[in-house]
Amino acid sequence: MSTQPEGNSVPRITIVGGGFAGVAVALRLLRQAPAPLHIDLIEPAATPGLGVAYSTALPHHLINGISKMISLFDDEPAHFTDWLAGQVQAGAWAPPEGVALGDSLPPRQLYGAYLQETWTTQIAKLPEGFTLDHVRARATGLQRTGEGYVVTLGNGQRLHADKVVLATGLMQRRTADLPFEIGDDVLASRRYVHDQWAPGALDGIADDQRIVYLGSGLSALDGLISAEHAGFCGEHVAISRRGLAVNERRALPPWPDFLNIPEQGLTLRELVRQVHPQLRALAAQGEDWQRIVPTLRLQVDVLWARASVQERRRFVRTLRSVWDVSLHRSAPTALAWQTRVKADGRYRHEAGQLLAVEALANGRLKVRWRERGGATVHTLEADRVVNCLGFEYDWRRSDDPLSRDVLARGLVLPDPLGFGLQATRDECALLDANGRAQPGLHAVGHPLRGVFWESNAVTEHIPQVGKVTRALVAQLEQALQDERAVA
Numbered sequence: 001m002s003t004q005p006e007g008n009s010v011p012r013i014t015i016v017g018g019g020f021a022g023v024a025v026a027l028r029l030l031r032q033a034p035a036p037l038h039i040d041l042i043e044p045a046a047t048p049g050l051g052v053a054y055s056t057a058l059p060h061h062l063i064n065g066i067s068k069m070i071s072l073f074d075d076e077p078a079h080f081t082d083w084l085a086g087q088v089q090a091g092a093w094a095p096p097e098g099v100a101l102g103d104s105l106p107p108r109q110l111y112g113a114y115l116q117e118t119w120t121t122q123i124a125k126l127p128e129g130f131t132l133d134h135v136r137a138r139a140t141g142l143q144r145t146g147e148g149y150v151v152t153l154g155n156g157q158r159l160h161a162d163k164v165v166l167a168t169g170l171m172q173r174r175t176a177d178l179p180f181e182i183g184d185d186v187l188a189s190r191r192y193v194h195d196q197w198a199p200g201a202l203d204g205i206a207d208d209q210r211i212v213y214l215g216s217g218l219s220a221l222d223g224l225i226s227a228e229h230a231g232f233c234g235e236h237v238a239i240s241r242r243g244l245a246v247n248e249r250r251a252l253p254p255w256p257d258f259l260n261i262p263e264q265g266l267t268l269r270e271l272v273r274q275v276h277p278q279l280r281a282l283a284a285q286g287e288d289w290q291r292i293v294p295t296l297r298l299q300v301d302v303l304w305a306r307a308s309v310q311e312r313r314r315f316v317r318t319l320r321s322v323w324d325v326s327l328h329r330s331a332p333t334a335l336a337w338q339t340r341v342k343a344d345g346r347y348r349h350e351a352g353q354l355l356a357v358e359a360l361a362n363g364r365l366k367v368r369w370r371e372r373g374g375a376t377v378h379t380l381e382a383d384r385v386v387n388c389l390g391f392e393y394d395w396r397r398s399d400d401p402l403s404r405d406v407l408a409r410g411l412v413l414p415d416p417l418g419f420g421l422q423a424t425r426d427e428c429a430l431l432d433a434n435g436r437a438q439p440g441l442h443a444v445g446h447p448l449r450g451v452f453w454e455s456n457a458v459t460e461h462i463p464q465v466g467k468v469t470r471a472l473v474a475q476l477e478q479a480l481q482d483e484r485a486v487a
Helices: 020-032 079-089 110-124 220-230 269-286 290-298 302-307 309-316 322-327 331-344 401-408 446-452 457-484
Strands: 012-014 039-041 133-134 139-145 148-153 158-161 162-165 210-214 235-240 347-359 364-369 375-382 384-387 429-431 437-443
Touching: 012 020, 012 148, 012 158, 020 039, 020 110, 020 429, 039 110, 039 158, 039 446, 079 110, 133 429, 139 401, 148 437, 210 364, 210 375, 220 235, 220 331, 220 446, 269 290, 269 309, 290 322, 309 322, 309 364, 331 347, 347 375, 364 384, 446 457
Parallel strands: 012 039, 012 162, 039 133, 162 437, 210 235, 210 384, 235 347
Antiparallel strands: 139 148, 148 158, 347 364, 364 375, 429 437
16 A cells, blocks of 8 residues: 655655654654644554653653753753653652752653653644654665655555654664574573563562573663562672673763864874873862763764774774763662662672573573683573663664665665764765765664764754754755745
């Protein structure tokens, strides 16, 4: 079945993905488009906007970015804090004592409510001539036709679009790409949790005696909080390659900017030579090392843009994990759950390389790993194993039909390091297999990890949403001018 546009008078924009990024693009377009248009939002979930991050029902799962930085609209930075102030006034939530509202880290559940309220309010008062369809399906194909595109859905329907925005979010890793051995019997077991956010994933966990988390980052902390909230009273064991722990996010003034970045960029060694003296100065003055994190974060975009592929690869290989735990820190009240469990003697963290997860005859699972810096292989039985090793960014390693289709057609160009797709930095316009920017084809969010490096959180997605919508609005305005000139 094919859905044809009704004439050519109303531009049609298709947004593939209705999580946070896709909904943010739609909202901005509905606010700023110069003339009526039609939007197809392709999202199988019944409720757009929540995605993985904001669908949690637990108030203990908190945002990892401060409130004043996560407005839906980069041209209206107080939009979220104004809404949040209303929630505080209504008694729905309050920031911790002594923490300013703008510096607070509210529950993700609350941020999801903000997204939903903003979305439903906007949809209820669509400007005259504007239409929006929430298409509950998955996109499985995309091809260019003339000056537009056709998006194929899993049910065979074909949607015609003048412009397309890929806001596809996170992709699950293929089993074959997991960095340890795992058999079909493990994958079929309810005791192996590949996706802790799947309905029923942690059912019955209160009866377990030991949970093993593959990974020790923020996802593992989420799992620990979920388990404790569900009544788990046993032992938590995290296994990670480097043994790095989650850091508490402390509200501190940034360290003065010190980086000198030449036009040709910095090698990783040169960057480290600039950073280390600052860390020593912080320590000598009794200052907190976290003061340097926001200072470096402000320069990441420039550092990454000017780094060669070789230097980027060197960073990913040697310093990525250190940077991740330094930047992606936890709200103090969330990390307190782990601290309490540790004080009770129910938490331990092992550093080493995962080797295998195996099913035992008694129904439990056995985890094998080799200790870091040694040859000793350890084993551990678990009632539940929760995979917290992250998602897949490399579109070439995805089983997703849309990913395979756009790569086969040469519509997109993979990042050489496997972090999503290549695109222009000013408009997030995707490059084709020949390195040419595709007219009317843009991306937002996780597909742009390789373009901006930090492209995981709201604070990174919103500027990209601004770039894409400004580009689309400019294209729509130009089309209007051309139409009037012909008339």
